[in-house]
Amino acid sequence: MPLANSSNLNAFLGAAVLGVISAAGMYLVEHYRxxxxxxxxxxxxxxxxxxxxxxxxxxxxxxxxxxxxxxxxxxxxxxxxxxxxxxxxxxxxxxxxxxxxxxxFYDLSDDEPTVTSSTDLEKALKLIDQKLNTGSLEQLEDALGNLRDLCMEYPEHTELLWRIGKAHHKIADCCDDQNFIREQISKGIDACELALKLKTDCPDIHKWYAILVGSRSEYVSLQDKISDGHLFKKHVDAALALNPSDPSLHHMLGRFDYEIAGLKWYERKVAAALFGEPPNATYTEALEHFMEAEELANFEWKENKMMIAKCKVAIGEYKEAVEWLERANGCKLGDNSDDKIDTEVNILLDKYKSYK
Missing domain, CATH: 1.20.58 (Methane Monooxygenase Hydroxylase; Chain G, domain 1)
Structure with missing residues (x-):
């Protein structure tokens, strides 16, 4: 499904590795000890x-x-x-x-207990996923509470942990208080970092860790923003390698390349001075990712169509850009991000209407 607010993926400057902090996620461990x-x-x-x-x-x-x-x-x-x-x-x-x-859920051996009612857990997760996808703040908070309760029965269960990260991100996306948003993003990152320590071959863990890292970019210094950009790219690539048919991952990679391609010369100089290698991506590469996302998506994705149009503008294909803007304008999904995207689409249509 498309991200609830893909604008949070903007402004990643990416170019160096930020190691996973060894103490990350420990608040969850202590919470269940x-x-x-x-x-x-x-x-x-x-x-x-x-x-x-x-x-x-x-x-x-x-x-x-x-x-x-x-x-x-x-x-x-x-x-x-x-x-x-x-x-x-x-x-x-x-x-x-x-x-x-x-x-x-406990056997009689001396080993750690194993889950014996996976069907019940799957049913619970299905209901939680429905709540996480509604967008309602009340439903999101309810889902987060359900996940915490399940963690009592299934401590350090990765399917719960990455969903906790997702819940914190979506709750943050519903609020305006900057301190509250930072707190939610931080908690979500901690949950996903703990999940990554426990399991490295789950695409959803990498995906939501990348989204959360990207979401904190506007709250950190330029140096941390550049580091987080590389961390974002690293985990999107990891998620895509595990699940190449996820259209949202291709969209995220397209957003990353689009922002890198649009860096000013002095921003590249800063990245090179701090990390020895400047970021590198082109609008054509970004366009390829957005087109792949468009092909894989089984729904009308307004924002992805708009980003295809913006790439077309950037490489000088204005007539095709207008065609994609008109397609985007014809999508009415009714979600919370529609108004903002509609405004941008209409501004671009007015600017390039002469190429129709």
Whole structure:
């Protein structure tokens, strides 16, 4: 799907590697650390429940054998005693405020617990994705709360972590308070950095990490902006290598190349002085990425059409640029970014209408 606000991908100056900070994402680890005590208790209780269940089965077998022999009552007393023991364990479980769901995801080995109800998690993530794609602030905050709750049951689960990053980005995109936006972007980056430490072959982790890094570009120094530009490019490339059929990734790469191609000479000099190698991209390269995004998209993508037109203007193909602007003008998606894009499209149409 198209990004909720692709303008956040502007102004990346990119040209050097920024290493992943070793402490990134630790607020999430600390947030769930206390849950591990409760999880261990649930695990111990599960083991106790299994052991008592084994006692019950053995005694049931003994009772069956005793039925053909005298002293049957003696066996019944033993079973009654075992039932009393099991009842006691159930009372302890209730007193500990733990229900069966606390035991559901833990095996009886000494290894870390594994998810045994992946279908339930998939259903939960499907509902969360619907909320994340609505654009409503209330729905986004609700989705973020759902994700945090799920992290209690599935700590350090990468499918939850990158969605937390996405939720923070979308919440930031709905607000105007700059301090709040910076805070949301920072939390989203931390979540995605932790996800990257746990898994490196998930395109969505790389994608949303790149988007969040790009979103903070207007809040950092020029040097950090240039570093973040390279980091953005690195992770978009990684995501694209893992999922080459995602049109939004091609659009993001097109935006990056478009901004690099438009750098002023002194901005290139600054990048070269700081990092030894100036950024390099052309409008033609940007156009190729936007055309690829257009071909892969299964929806009418107004902003992508506008960017194709802007590339056409930049390389002097004005007649074709006007044609793409008219196509963009014919798209009415009704989302929050429509007004801003419509304004830019109309300005460009008025400026180049003589080439129609």
């Amino acid at each position: 206390q849950e591990k005590t409760r999880h261990q208790m649930a695990k111990d209780l599960a083991r106790l429940d299994q052991e008592l269940g084994q006692v019950r089965r053995e005694l049931d077998q003994l009772l069956t054998k005793k039925r053909t022999k005298p002293h049957k009552a003696r066996g019944s007393k033993t079973v009654s005693k075992a039932n009393s023991m099991i009842s006691g364990s159930e009372d302890y479980m209730s007193a500990s405020n733990l229900d069966s769901s606390d035991l559901e």
